[in-house]
Amino acid sequence: MVALPSHPITLNTSISPFLEQCKVYDLLHSAVAILDGRCCILYENPAFSTFNLAVRDDAIQLRQLPSLLDCPDIQDWLNQCLQSGKNLTLKKTFYYSPRIKVDVTLCARLILTSNTDETGIFLTLGEESIDFDRSHIARSQESHRSLTERIKALDNDKRQNERLIRVLLKDAPFAMLLMNSKREIIQTNRAAEQLFGKTAAQLLGQPCQQVLSCYQKCGHCPAMATTLSIVAEEITGLKSDLQIIPLIRNAVVLDRDTEPLIIEAFIDLTEHKQTQETLNRLSEFNRLLVDSSGEGIFSVDVDLHCTFANQAAASILGYKSEDLIGQHIHTLFHSKQEDGNLLPIEDIPIYKVISSGLGMEANEVFWNRNGHAIPVQYQCNPIHESGSVSGAVVVFRNVSEARATAKKLDYLATHDALTGQLNRHAFEQRLANVIKHAYEDEFNHVLCYIDLDQFKIVNDTCGHAAGDELLRQLSEMIQNNLRRTDIFARLGGDEFGLLFANCPMEKAKVLAQELLSRISEYRFSWNNKLFSLGASIGMAELNRHIPDTSTAMSAVDAACYVAKERGRNRLHIYQANDLDLNQRHMEIEWVARIKTALNEDRFFLMAQSIVLVDQPHVQHQHMELLLRMYDEEGKIINPGSFIPAAERYGLMTEVDKWVVKEALKQLTLHPQYLQQIVHCCINLSGQSISDEKFLAFLLEQLAQHPAAAKHLCLEITETAAVTNLSHASQFMRSIKEKGCSFSLDDFGSGMSSFAYLKNLPVDFLKIDGNFVRDINHDKVDYAMVEAIHRVGNVMGIKTIAEFVENNLILGHLKDIGVDCAQGFGIHKPEPLDKFLSKTINPV
Known part of the structure; x- marks a missing residue:
């Protein structure tokens, strides 16, 4: 569809006389309507009435809408047009019945009148030709x-x-x-x-x-x-x-x-x-529309001489409309390719359209009056008169901005938004290319996996904003100390990938050791606090033992793990003959430590408030319980250290049982808190959800603590729910019968969120914190949070945003309409007994 002009329709009178003129549209097959400033229909022609019937929204096919214009998306879009003063286009899909799917394109053009308080919208649906039978x-x-x-x-x-x-x-x-x-x-x-x-x-x-x-x-x-x-x-x-x-x-x-x-x-x-007068008025109106169109429109005769050009076409090319009439378009602006080479007249699509009599779309380059190349996308169609082709009409648009946007999107797709370095996907693509040609050349390549030590201390002490700034500074420092041929990327979190291209292992060890020294010497300052950190580096030479990217990344990850276990701030080189032993030894050690902690009751619970976005000061009514472990020396160990081993060796069900028992016990021991609490959230693993014995255990616990059951909200990750969809759905329905509610954690991190959501009886969606934390400056993250909330709102599911670290983020969430928020900017986790004491005896 041709885009609308960038400026509105301006009337010298009120909108009522214009409505009388609009009755001529009753003769058209094109769907036309006039709306007032409240988006109510003032006029619609019969063609529009045939579309403005009861429909079902494509995104929520179970909900019946009274008419096309009652769709919330269309209402929001029309209000956006009125508020922004811009002409807008919207593509939308509807179902007029379960078997009838209709894709429509709506174009809204603002109407301004002599009365500044009176506005309207000229609304068209689809693209229709107008033909009158004389x-x-x-x-x-x-x-x-x-x-x-x-x-x-x-x-x-x-x-x-x-x-x-x-x-x-x-x-x-x-x-x-x-x-x-x-x-x-x-x-x-x-x-x-x-x-x-x-x-x-x-x-x-x-x-x-x-x-x-x-x-x-x-x-x-x-x-x-x-x-x-x-x-x-x-x-x-x-x-x-x-x-x-x-x-x-x-x-x-x-x-x-x-x-x-x-x-x-x-x-x-x-x-x-009367018809002729109407046609004349309509012709003049259409001429004004074409002449004020935002897209260039021109026509040529069979010899490629310009016979018509609207103002947009002339403006894009740097001419006046009258300057183009009679000019040979190939000679004037279509004779060269983008690289400056000549383009024969037989090769231009306009010539081919006239020769074949068939329409054609093309991406070409026009050259403006100043000799600058303008990338354009155009649609060319032949003009038929008396049974033969008499010329062609071309509708084109300048795609320079679209190209720049595509280039930016391509950059965003291959680079980390926080640090500007390559992201994991781009790094692994380049790694795959190096491995593919490793046997074809005589060069050596070394892959490194860098994991920062003590990074979590900065995050826990100063918040994620400080952690993000540290990652930005450190990645820039590392990049500045690498060779031009080296490939560096942020893989995620505080982990980085480094490929020493054309470098033997001995040389790579020296370079990696120098990098470790620079990281150790680096000091990060935040709010008058200085932090030092180190790094553990796993290295592997890309040889015949590493046939693909997955093996290579697994090898350096394991080597990095060994470096951490051996004291951190060091490097370890992968050797095929000792990797399995080291990895098994370390994981078995963690298994033993987890079992010992369970037997010795060295796990404990912390609590973090979840608040209503519009009442952030009201705390301690909603909370999430967070698991921690004491080591043999009484130091606190975060779950990121022991949960992976517990998941790998099937211990998560036992850990989840401990959490459920302890939570229900604490809630039952504090009946005063049960009078104030709304929800107490507990995380469950994918292993527990698919374990029928755990379901029986949980039902038994809820029967023993009936007063606490209705306050319990069980959190499962999106990945776990999708991976075990049938088990998850059955599990959730069985527990909901006992009064519990469910929350889908890290929603948006998976690839099938929306497709599977309707099959899961969840009450809350916990929006992945990776989208929330950058919502202040990342439009994509803002759009993701808004989309997730909208879907949840339509389905009657409350939304919770994680990683809310400041009031600015909270303000954006309030604008979007997110229901609840959680994060360091609202409440930092604290031991459960301390949390409950504040609730029962508020300050």
């Missing part, structure tokens, strides 16, 4: 001529049968008068009586000037004064109320022996004139 006049004239010829033949044959003439007049489908040489009416028919608004008695015997104004002007009969006939002459007639009627007259004079007879036939042109 052939009825020609057909009527042909009928008149046929009847005249029949009467003339009677005269030529000297068969003066007046009775037959009267019968012909009486039955004619159009107005006819029979007059004598004095132009007195001696015979009429019903059609004439209806046309002039008089009865036969009022017409017979009267001079023709009673109904025909032409005789009043000339004073004699033009039919008898000229060639004894008149063909298709435009005159005016008079009705009984003296109303003037535009007519077409055909007349013939019959030369009888006694005296001539004049037979005249009339066609009422009133409707034709």
Whole structure:
């Protein structure tokens, strides 16, 4: 569809006179409507009415909408047009029945009137051509001529049968008068009586000037004064109320022996004139629309000379419209390719369209008056006249901005938004290319996996904003100390990838050790606090033992893990013969430590408030329980250290059982808190959800603690729910019968969120914090949060935003309409007993 002009329709009057003009659109097949400033319909033509019926929204097919314009998305879009003052286009899909899917394109153009408080919208649906059938006049004239010829033949044959003439007049489908040489009416028919608004008695015997104004002007009969006939002459007639009627007259004079007879036939042109006036107004309106279109439009003849160009086309090319008329478009602006090489005339799509008679879309380059290349996208269609191609019309748009946007999107797709370095996907692509050619060249390559040590201390102490700034500074420092041929990327979190290209292992070890020293010497300052950190580096030479990217990344990840276990701030080189042993040894150690902690009750719970976005000061009514572990020396261990081993070796169900028991016990021991609490959230693993024994255990615990059950909200990750969809759905429905609610954690991090959401009976969506944390400056993240909330809102599911670190983020969430928020900017986690004491005895 051709884009709307960038400026609105401006009226010198109010909108009411414009509505009278709009009635001409009743004749069109194009769907047109006029809306007022409240998006209510002031006018709609029949074509628009056929679309504005009850529909079902494509995104939520279960909800019936009364009409097309009742769709919330369309209402929001129309309000956006009114508020922004811009002309907008919207593509939307609807279902008029379960089997009828309709894709529509709506175009809204703002209407401004002389009254600044009165605005409206000119709304069109789809792209339709306008064609009016003017052939009825020609057909009527042909009928008149046929009847005249029949009467003339009677005269030529000297068969003066007046009775037959009267019968012909009486039955004619159009107005006819029979007059004598004095132009007195001696015979009429019903059609004439209806046309002039008089009865036969009022017409017979009267001079023709009673109904025909032409005789009043000339004073004699033009039919008898000229060639004894008149063909298709435009005159005016008079009705009984003296109303003037535009007519077409055909007349013939019959030369009888006694005296001539004049037979005249009339066609009422009133409707034709009105239609013509309407067409003229519409033509002018369409000319203004085309001339003010935001897209360039020009036409050429078969020799490629410009025959028309609107203002947009001239402006894009740097000319005036009149300067383009008559110019050869190939010579003027379409003779070179983007690289400056000549483009033969036979190769330009416009020439091909004229030659083939078939339309074509193309991406080409036009050259403006200053000699600058302008990338354009255009649609070219042939103009057919009298069965042959007489030229072509081209609609084009400048895609320079679109290209720049695509380039930016390509950059965003391959680079980390926080640090500006390559992201994991781009890094692994380049790594795959290096591995593919590793055997074809004689160069050595070394892959490194860098994991920062002590980074979490900065995050926990100063918040994620400080952590993000540290990652930005550190990645820039690392990049500045690498060779030009080295490939560096942020893989995620505080992990980085580094590829020493064309570098033997001995040299790579030296470079990696220098990098470790620079990281150790680096000092990060935040709010008058200095932080130092280190890094653990896993290294692997890309040789025959590493056939693909997955193996390579797994090898350096394992080597990095060994470096951490051996004391951190060091590097470890992957060796095929000792990796499995080291990895198993470390994981078995964690398994033993987890089992010991369970036996010795060295796990404990912390709590973090979840607040309503519009009431952030009201805390301790909603909370999430967070698991921590004490090590053998009494130091706190975060779950990121032991949860992976627990998941890998099947211990998560036991850990989840401990959490459920402890949570229900604490809630039951504090009945005062149960009177104030709304929800207490507990995280469950994917292993527990798919374990039928755990379901039985949980049902038993809820039966033992019925008072706490209705306050319990169980959180499962989106990934776990999708991976075990059938188990997850069955599990959730069984528990919800006991009064518990469910929250889908990290929503948006998976690839199938929306597709599977409708199959899961969840009460809350916890929006992935990776989208929330950058919502202040990342439009994509803002859009993701808004989309997730909208889907949740439509489905009746409350939304919770994680990683809310400041009031600015909270303000954006409030604008979007997110229900709840959680993060360091609202409440930092604290031991559960301390949290409960504040709730029961608030300050």
